[in-house]
Amino acid sequence: MKIFKTISSIRSYLQELRNGKSIGFVPTMGALHQGHISLVHRANLENDIVVCSIFVNPIQFNKKEDLAKYPRTIEKDIIKLDEIECDVLFAPDVDEMYPEPVFDKYDFGHLEKVMEGQHRPGHFNGVAVVVKKLFDVIEPHKAYFGLKDYQQLKIIEKMVSSLSLDMQIVSCPTLREKDGLAMSSRNVRLSKYERSIAPAIFRVLNSLKEKINQITPAEAENWAIKQLNKFVEMKVEYFSIVGADDLLSVKSWDDRPHIVACTAINLGKVRLIDNIILF
Numbered sequence: 001m002k003i004f005k006t007i008s009s010i011r012s013y014l015q016e017l018r019n020g021k022s023i024g025f026v027p028t029m030g031a032l033h034q035g036h037i038s039l040v041h042r043a044n045l046e047n048d049i050v051v052c053s054i055f056v057n058p059i060q061f062n063k064k065e066d067l068a069k070y071p072r073t074i075e076k077d078i079i080k081l082d083e084i085e086c087d088v089l090f091a092p093d094v095d096e097m098y099p100e101p102v103f104d105k106y107d108f109g110h111l112e113k114v115m116e117g118q119h120r121p122g123h124f125n126g127v128a129v130v131v132k133k134l135f136d137v138i139e140p141h142k143a144y145f146g147l148k149d150y151q152q153l154k155i156i157e158k159m160v161s162s163l164s165l166d167m168q169i170v171s172c173p174t175l176r177e178k179d180g181l182a183m184s185s186r187n188v189r190l191s192k193y194e195r196s197i198a199p200a201i202f203r204v205l206n207s208l209k210e211k212i213n214q215i216t217p218a219e220a221e222n223w224a225i226k227q228l229n230k231f232v233e234m235k236v237e238y239f240s241i242v243g244a245d246d247l248l249s250v251k252s253w254d255d256r257p258h259i260v261a262c263t264a265i266n267l268g269k270v271r272l273i274d275n276i277i278l279f
């Protein structure tokens with residue numbers, strides 16, 4: 001695997017290599033787990049060249065402590081990427097990505113005002129800025145994102161369509177541990193006890209399937225919050241049942257053709273997100 005730290009070096013390398021070949025791109029912030037690996041596998045199946053990036057993007061963290069605590073495991077990540085035949089790794093430092101202060105402002109309307117957007121002001125603008133910059137550098141044909149960050153996926157799809165970028169966003173299933181906990185770089189920060197109760201998040205999400213048409217979406221949200229609040233260590237930040245495309249809340253189950261339930265939970269000091277596409 002070739003590793004680049006500067007924009008100019010990866011650009012000129014890809015320019016030579018490209019030559020009619022397709023490029024699949026997997027952007028990450030490192031601390032790679034099986035979820036990321038599955039994205040690289042998929043990119044490998046569908047493209048001639050696979051590029052992965054590792055960059056802990058400071059401008060998408062609205063809390064300094066969260067940025068400081070974000071796990072950084074670059075040596076282990078490089079070994080994992082090498083093993084699964086990633087061709088190119090782009091691992092720039094902050095000055096390389098942001099030599100000047102960032103003023104770009106995106107407007108994603110309602111998509112950025114709810115759930116993660118409401119609780120993490122500026123988060124999605126930071127994501128959009130870095131992803132657009134990475135797309136400009138790599139010029140991929142396809143880019144791969146996990147459904148675990150459902151709202152992020154919708155925002156990036158919106159950015160690609162509104163800027164008419166000539167590329168495809170590929171959404172990939174959330175990978176889960178055997179007990180249902182969604183794989184996340186943050187899981188390593190859970191204590192043994194927190195880790196043992198964390199699977200309740202997916203259990204509750206999954207149980208919502210039985211509530212469809214039995215109770216209203218608002219009642220289902222309240223039911224889910226009540227279940228999760230039974231664990232004193234869990235603080236539900238939001239639990240929202242929304243249209244899968246517009247993320248608008250729904251009054252009844254037939255309000256939208258597809259409905260998703262999304263949640264963010266603070267478990268001890270760790271913030272976990274998860275979701276389920278109900279139909």
Ligand code: PAF
Nearest residue numbers: 027028029057127130149
């Ligand atoms: O999902 C992530 O890991 C990050 O938000 C991304 C897309 C790599 C942008 O920093």
